Amino acid sequence: MTPPATGLFPLREVTRRPVPDGYRGALVREVSPHPGDILRATWHPTPTGRRDLLGPGALLLTWTPSSSGGMDVSAHLGLNTMDVTLATWPGLRGDWSTTVHPTVYEALSLHAALRVATKALATL
Numbered sequence: 001m002t003p004p005a006t007g008l009f010p011l012r013e014v015t016r017r018p019v020p021d022g023y024r025g026a027l028v029r030e031v032s033p034h035p036g037d038i039l040r041a042t043w044h045p046t047p048t049g050r051r052d053l054l055g056p057g058a059l060l061l062t063w064t065p066s067s068s069g070g071m072d073v074s075a076h077l078g079l080n081t082m083d084v085t086l087a088t089w090p091g092l093r094g095d096w097s098t099t100v101h102p103t104v105y106e107a108l109s110l111h112a113a114l115r116v117a118t119k120a121l122a123t124l
Helices: 097-122
Strands: 022-029 039-045 060-063 073-080 085-094
Touching: 022 097, 039 097, 060 085, 060 097, 073 097, 085 097
Parallel strands: none
Antiparallel strands: 022 039, 022 060, 060 073, 073 085
16 A cells, blocks of 8 residues: 555545554544535554643544444544543444534534633633
C-alpha cells in the first residue's frame, strides 16, 4: 500500500480503507457547518512510548474493519487532562464521513464556545 499523504486531505477519500499502519487515526482540522459537507483531516501518528494526549479541542477519528464488512468508527475528543470517547458508530459502510459530520461539527463548535466562555469568566 502506498504511504498516506501527510498533509490535509478530505476524509471521504480514505473512509473505505482501514487507518494505515503507523497512524492512530485522522485529526479533524476543518469541518463545514453544512451537513454532509467536507471534513478535512491530517493523519495522527501512533504514539511511541507514553500515551499522547490529543490536546484540548482536538478531535480524532479512528476506524477499523467490522465483522459485518463495514467500518467501526469512533470519535475521540481531547480535553485539558484526558481524551474521551465522544461517539461510536459500528458497521458503517461506504463513505461514512457524511454520517459522522453532524456530531463532529457540533462537538467542535461546543468545545470552542465553552473555551470562549471559560476565558471570559476568567477575566471577571
